[in-house]
Amino acid sequence: MITIAVALSILLLLVTLYLLFKIQVLASIFKGSYRRDIGTSNKVNAGLFLAFLVVMGALFVWSFASSKEEMTLPLASEHGIAIDSMFWLTMAIIGFVFVLTHILLFVYSYKYQHKEGKRAYYYPHNNKIEIIWTVIPAVVMALLVFSGWKTWAKITSPAPDNAVVVEVMGKQFNWLIRYPGADNKLGHVKHTLIDATNEFGIDLNDKNAQDDFPAEPSAFHVPKGVPVLLKIRARDVIHSVFLPHFRVKMDAVPGMPTSFWFIPTKTTSEMQSETGNANFQYELACTEVCGRGHFAMKMTMIVDEPEEYQKWVAAQQQKTFSTQLQAAPADSTAAVALNSTSGAAGAGATASKQ
């Protein structure tokens, strides 16, 4: 019923438009063959540019201001402070340029619209002005490059030795997490060793692997105030680790381990009280298209106070991979619970329906 109504009204609209168009064409044919008068339409179009500037400008300011709160994600990492301040500084600079050039563009369009008897000003070039407006952007760019370099160099510098190491591995379509255990060394892995129980392909003959342990299926923990080094890899296609609240992003590439280190500054519970949202969680998302479940590769990262973190580690350490894999060769249910699609859980069953 509704569809018919919609279709009918569209049809009516089209017919009306067509008729209007027809009338207009007939009218202009009566006026003779094509000679373009620069008349009312020109004034209307020029005026519309000015109106466009005002209306769209106002709409932009209003919508930006009213979304500002929603678009700024709370920040929970050290290097994120530098990123955020540089972001908003650059936004201010480009915002200035954006506003200035648009005012000139639309105001000139309006002001210099065709007038009968007027003649445009023959002004082919002016080297001085051109040099000025080449040099100014160049200087501004140089300043931005320098501040960008400094921040980038700091963020990508090697992780401090005391960093807590966590391995994040992307696979279709969830994340798997491994901790290095007491020796702080991740054991050797090999993709040919991967099977339904040994999701990482851990080489149990490597002694560094003996104390490696997994996180719980849908969440992993890191301590606050300490450098955390994510060792990132993928086992099937490219994925990308994105922790929006930490301004952290790094691709997970099969065959080429990557890493990213950062210092969390707020625990999950601190963030819960700061945002007034008792259910707040830090989420890890995938930002490199990886297949049908790309949109559902969710993992929760819990930031603890260092003492709580130690407690969690102490408990979790009992469940090393080596005990689990030896206890349950091949088909065990424990191992299935450990990995599989649990990461994608809340985010739409469609994703895991391969």
Next chain:
Amino acid sequence: MSSTDISLHKDVHLGHDDHHDDHDHDQSFIEKYIFSQDHKVIAKQFLFAGIFWAVIGGLLSSLFRMQLGFPEATFTFLEPILGKWVDGGKLNPEFYLALVTMHGTIMVFFVLTAGLSGTFSNFLIPLQIGARDMASGFMNMLSFWFFFLASVIMFYSLFLETGPAAGGWTVYPPLSALPQAISGSGAGMTMWLVSMALFIVSQLLGGVNYITTVINMRTRGLSMTKLPLTIWAFFLTAVLGLLAFPVLFSAALLLIFDRSFGTSFFLSDIYVAGEALTHTGGSPVLFQHLFWFLGHPEVYIVILPTFGIVSEIIATNSRKPIFGYRAMIGSMLGIALLSFVVWAHHMFVSGMNPFLGSVFMFLTLIIAVPSAVKVFNWIATLWRGNINFTTAMLFSVAFVSLFISGGVTGIILGNSALDIQLHDTYFVVAHFHLVMGSAAFFGMYAGVYHWFPKMFGRMMEEKLGYLHFWITFACVYLIFMPMHYIGIAGFPRRYYTWTGFETFNKFMDMNTFITIAAIVAFAAQFLFLFNFIYSIFRGRRATENPWKSNTLEWTTPVNPGHGNWPGPLPVVYRWPYDYSKPGAPEDFIPQNVPFSQTQSSNLPHERDTE
């Protein structure tokens, strides 16, 4: 130079200049309209093909925008059309990715590369340089037919059982190499690669022709420093294409090897679908380097022609010389050169060495300088003009606006430290849809409205053009401005829905709003389509030079025949921008008017040439 065009002239005309039109009658319909070697016919073929693809590309985007705008809705009405891709009214997530992928591929390559350069380089190069045709009409014809073949294959892939390619228009392996990982990487991806290989052949055939023609076949007096900016733009575009497309070809070839012959260029240590693959030692990042070595120049291949088109239209309709003609050429040269050394700004967080990131940040931010110069020069051209708002001019002014709005965010993305947060979010989507997608589309529309009279000998309906323009211009901003907000909030691109994440479970109304604006924008394009087709047959008859423009194409007859000028080729005496020259009786002096006829307006340094 002169010897070239004399001999060419003889070739084509052998003494029947005066009865030139008879010449056309010896051609059969097929020779004249299908396998034509006339650059004007080939240009129209590219234009029609481009429009066809634009409709398909737009349709696909409306589909996936519906999913994003109404994630909870059920689209049962799509089931009869899309079959198994809609299950219980829900779009299949893999189908969603296929839509996004094909939308990107179609728009970037088939519409904004082939449709744009194919139409305007073909149409305008010979007409604006005073040549009878392209250097090689036959290669030019082949260029279109290779493109046609590529189009047929790409189009066919849309209807495959396993769907078309679905790994993004950037087709990163391993996803694009492994049918186990996504079904679109089966036959769909094979057809994508074959189609793109043919597409590249088409581009190279076209590009060689454009370059040769511009270098060798300019008419007497037309030095490189008297060329209209359009020709400079098409020329540099062709150079970029010639240098960049072979690299994509090699990437495609290596990917074909990895997919079909078991090599490991891009694959290593993969366990997928319950099986460990034997590939070792390949690097997915290598593919990204190869892809973006083309990919970044490609975005300039898309935008450079419109730089030329818009410069020409703004000068003509402001009735003023383009401001800083030499700076305009210089900045295009600078952009063309720099566009080859910034590719890795697409890969700041790909895992490549961070030192490379520093280098590419530096080079990327340099490219903003010539871009800024162009914008200032366009604005300066409007200043104290006497502006005539034809539809083409409206689109050109809006082009400048869109180029600014999209360009400034490039400065943020080019900063590797800021790109960490923004990479692969909607901020990037907003950036490139404004600066490339919308701006290039606007440039293309401007070109069509402006040169329509020369293409079809009739005028497009202006009022309908205004309506088309204003709806489109407003919608473009309503669609893409809010995408920045969503991007700053971290929303990743190529997501089927965001509702699974607490972090991204907001901006619902905004996304609905964007979708509605997108559908209105798409619908408004049918105003254009109607106007375009209607005007070809029923538009008012054009005059030879309806916009009072200076360039040579307007010295041809209303419907230029084969060979373009019935008489001898025009001779050029001056640059193309003598608009509103003080002392001249009219406010324009075409390029083929000698200085001896314009003594009242000659500048001091021009007096010697009188």
